[in-house]
Amino acid sequence: MLSVIVITKNEAQHIGRCLASVAWADEIIVLDSGSSDETVTICRQFTDKVFITDWPGFGPQKQRALDKALGDWVLSIDADEEVGPALKAEILQAMQQNEVQGFEIPRLSSYCGKQIKHGGWWPDYVLRLFRRDVGRFSSEVVHERIEVVGTIRRLKNPLWHEAFVDPTEVLHKINAYSSLGAEKMFNHGKRSSLGKAIGKGLWTFIRTYFVQAAILDGAEGLMLAISNAEGSYYKYLKLRELCSKTASK
Template identity: 45%
Template sequence: MSRPTLSVVIAARNESHQIAECVRSVSFADQVIVLDSSSTDGTADVARGAGAEVHVTDWPGYGPQQLRGIALARGDWVLSLDADERITPELAAEIRTAIEQPVADGYRLPRFSSFCGEFIHHGGWRPDYTLRLVRRERAGFTDHFLHAHMTVDGRRADLRSPIIHYSYRDLDDVLDKLRRYSHGAARDGFERGQSGSLARALASGAWAFLRTYVLRQGFRDGRMGLVLAIYNAQTTYYKYLRLWMMQQHREPVPRVRPGDSPDNPRMKVDDLRA
């Protein structure tokens, strides 16, 4: 009986500075697919040089792009990855064991994420479980504008070794994502019929701070834990403020093609799934 095979799907745009390291971290896979959304910085060439199978495409949205990758996959299993994520040797061994001796149709992987250069242990950031490894014939993706995620038609289980996630590189990145994430979350909320108000924006922002910093012990990460709690509070506050203003017709509801950021159509694709 032949061993099960693994395909990795990476959606990327203008990631030449980090795509090679991402591809090399999954060199244990049988197939590594990079879906390059017409990058202008040589991402496709760098990815090919690192050993990936590259397909240059348009940008239909994160979920539809991942479904393209799944359709191109030849492996029995599919691992979804972002350009700012890395698979450690320990996780690679665990993934191989999981697909060779499966106890589920899909596996959630924890993530260990950095914030402005410091890895965060608390505040709800660890463990940050996300479904990433699924039998190909049972894999799907949601169509959320913000944070689209993988789905599985079947049983789930969890792995233990984390994905290393180099998120929020510096303060400029934090401020840029605050704007875009709050806008994307407001757009999803508007389309789902959520209501917003100034009172809800204030209350939800305060609750996000208390949940991150106190209940989830973000204070244990020191000064950066405080910065993260304030960031979460601001993102939540501006989400509901934007939603209220959309409903009051004081801010236009974004009418952009699928996959675009409401403020920046050239946002990197991994920004849609933080």
């Protein structure tokens, strides 16, 4: 039995395609943290296991979803991701391998309408399929990970990921994730300065565009490198602000 788990908030633009792509699963569990759009209504067209909760952070929220799963296997998927027919067939076959406890899946992401093959985005292996009894999520508020005890292997067919639809979404996610990233680093005792923020931003652009060859992805590759640099810069700038506030108390 396979359980699919998804967390949502205001994902009406994506969630229908996501859930339709996993409608073949034995169970779909959705945890929504207060959507103000049609997300919950759309989700209920695919499953009766839709739960409304508060927001404790990505790791704890996904663990809540996992705790509700009943399947022997669990597929964790984000609202802006889809499982294609080839990956579906591979997942069903992989679940028959008794000696394996989890599988990493290559993720093929799109940026403003274009699939990105460079810039560190491909192949972006993510651990998403695992046996429920040996897996759990870390407690991080962002960039959480699935921790699995046992043998991990890789699948071949990609998970489709619509990372950014347009520049407006890029800016929204830069702001949201830089705040969460700063909070995470602060909680781990990290410190920052204006110079460090500038340096991290510059190096992120150079690494993405030149070292990881986003230059080969054309205009969208350049846009990706710039937005990655902005995200890094603002993350360290916000960390500096958190440190300053703490020092002034």
